[in-house]
Amino acid sequence: MQLIQILLPLSTADADSRERINQVRQELMILFGGLTLYRNAPADGFWEDGGTVEQDVIVVAEVMADELDRDWWSNYRAELEQRFQQDEIVIRAMSATRL
Numbered sequence: 001m002q003l004i005q006i007l008l009p010l011s012t013a014d015a016d017s018r019e020r021i022n023q024v025r026q027e028l029m030i031l032f033g034g035l036t037l038y039r040n041a042p043a044d045g046f047w048e049d050g051g052t053v054e055q056d057v058i059v060v061a062e063v064m065a066d067e068l069d070r071d072w073w074s075n076y077r078a079e080l081e082q083r084f085q086q087d088e089i090v091i092r093a094m095s096a097t098r099l
Helices: 016-032 070-083
Strands: 002-009 036-049 052-065 090-095
Touching (some): 002 070, 016 052, 016 070
Antiparallel strands (some): 002 090
16 A cells, blocks of 8 residues: 655635645545545745745645555646746655554
8 A cells, every 4th residue: 555645735815725635635536535635734834945945834635545646646746837827836655554
């Protein structure tokens, strides 16, 4: 079993940001039959870019899958980067055991 997490930017200045996150929620629900969306307590993400510190408010979408289809996730990440107008969307996977 794989636990897959997608770190999505939530822009408070962009009214369409929540709609894009809802679209991700709907897509993942259809494909994986369920998800966890951590959006009530978003996290702050920080990184350095050319000597300046950048910041995003991050919402985490999380799904479980029997197998990890790396090609599909790579394509989906590229689609999300365009949709959210980001240089990089982080998607990470880890092995998980359902108890």
